[in-house]
Amino acid sequence: MVAALRIALIGAGNMGRQHLHHLQHVSGAQLCALADPDPAAAELAAQWAVPSFADHRQLLETVRPEAVIVANPNALHVATTLDCLALGIPVLLEKPVGTTPDEVAQLLHAQRNLRVPLLVGHHRRHNPLIARTRELLRQGAIGRLVTVTALWQLQKPDSYFESAWRREAGAGMLLTNLIHDLDLLRHLCGEVRQVQAFTDNALRGYANADSAVINLQFDSGALGSLTASDGVAAPWSWELTSGENPVYPHQPDQPCYLFAGAEGALSVPQLRLWRYAERGAGWHQPLDAQVQAPTRDEALRLQLEHFVRVARGEEAPLVSAEDAARTLALVAAVERAAESGTAQRPQAPVPG
Numbered sequence: 001m002v003a004a005l006r007i008a009l010i011g012a013g014n015m016g017r018q019h020l021h022h023l024q025h026v027s028g029a030q031l032c033a034l035a036d037p038d039p040a041a042a043e044l045a046a047q048w049a050v051p052s053f054a055d056h057r058q059l060l061e062t063v064r065p066e067a068v069i070v071a072n073p074n075a076l077h078v079a080t081t082l083d084c085l086a087l088g089i090p091v092l093l094e095k096p097v098g099t100t101p102d103e104v105a106q107l108l109h110a111q112r113n114l115r116v117p118l119l120v121g122h123h124r125r126h127n128p129l130i131a132r133t134r135e136l137l138r139q140g141a142i143g144r145l146v147t148v149t150a151l152w153q154l155q156k157p158d159s160y161f162e163s164a165w166r167r168e169a170g171a172g173m174l175l176t177n178l179i180h181d182l183d184l185l186r187h188l189c190g191e192v193r194q195v196q197a198f199t200d201n202a203l204r205g206y207a208n209a210d211s212a213v214i215n216l217q218f219d220s221g222a223l224g225s226l227t228a229s230d231g232v233a234a235p236w237s238w239e240l241t242s243g244e245n246p247v248y249p250h251q252p253d254q255p256c257y258l259f260a261g262a263e264g265a266l267s268v269p270q271l272r273l274w275r276y277a278e279r280g281a282g283w284h285q286p287l288d289a290q291v292q293a294p295t296r297d298e299a300l301r302l303q304l305e306h307f308v309r310v311a312r313g314e315e316a317p318l319v320s321a322e323d324a325a326r327t328l329a330l331v332a333a334v335e336r337a338a339e340s341g342t343a344q345r346p347q348a349p350v351p352g
């Protein structure tokens, strides 16, 4: 029998703890250490009966883990991952892959040279609902994709903004939340040719936008829109509709993505597939709807199981650093489009 992969966690906050919760149910892996400067992390390490370190470099040198999960603050992602890759240690890196094009270029360069496995944690791609959506779109279930309407509309409570960094530039809805939707739109609809965007912060008055409307033109010719606000009493978001994370009350009857094609339409997460019974039918005939939903499963656990196989060299990462860098480039294009008032093209990442 293959021994369990010895995995260390760097950054044991909200997301790191979620990874730990799911790691318990991954038979091919076991936690071997954690690193986090917060004193609370030492207590957590004691609960898990593993050593804890304030500095991740000390962990890497002392414990020599076989793989690492990096879930520390965004600004530390690239530097921490470079330290792991330099020692030949495979990494599951939380999103975003980095914060600036320069540091992401440095990471792509290092990974290309060192060839150490790296998976980026855009975990929603591992959700069976998304895997089935992609399969249906690729099989031509709705014919040629013509439009996609994505919704991310919910209410963050005032308490969310009590942490000062959440009110300041650099931590906004776009990089924290909409990056997930933009990543899924790329994953499901292909690369984006150009974007237009309006953003607004009038609801709360903080530095970051609280509302946005983004128009997308895909390389395929399909057109899309993403309408978003974190200050509205509305149920239309992946968080509330998918049931992926139990901390959000589930609104199972509401959609967050609507794909419309020449021969049908698909609502997500219901995976309700709309088609006419006969070819050539139109708006005077009824549309039939069939549900295509797969068996539910936990995306974060599936991502960890995939990571174990990636770290062992058995599978290519579902989300490579280069792929995640393209999602980050799309976020940057949306920011430029909102600032400039002109359409912007995502700039493909170049290894430094």
Ligand SMILES: NC(=O)c1ccc[n+]([C@@H]2O[C@H](COP(=O)([O-])OP(=O)(O)OC[C@H]3O[C@@H](n4cnc5c(N)ncnc54)[C@H](O)[C@@H]3O)[C@@H](O)[C@H]2O)c1
Residues within 6 Å of the ligand: 010, 011, 012, 013, 014, 015, 016, 035, 036, 037, 038, 054, 055, 056, 071, 072, 073, 074, 076, 094, 095, 096, 121, 122, 123
């Ligand atoms: N995939 C998702 O859906 C998702 C959701 C939330 C957060 N995230 C990502 O996870 C990461 C962490 O976010 P979070 O919500 O857990 O934040 P958090 O503030 O709860 O946790 C961050 C942790 O990192 C620790 N830390 C700070 N400096 C460190 C260092 N030098 N070395 C090691 N640890 C250090 C902090 O003490 C804290 O415990 C972010 O990159 C975020 O984008 C992803």
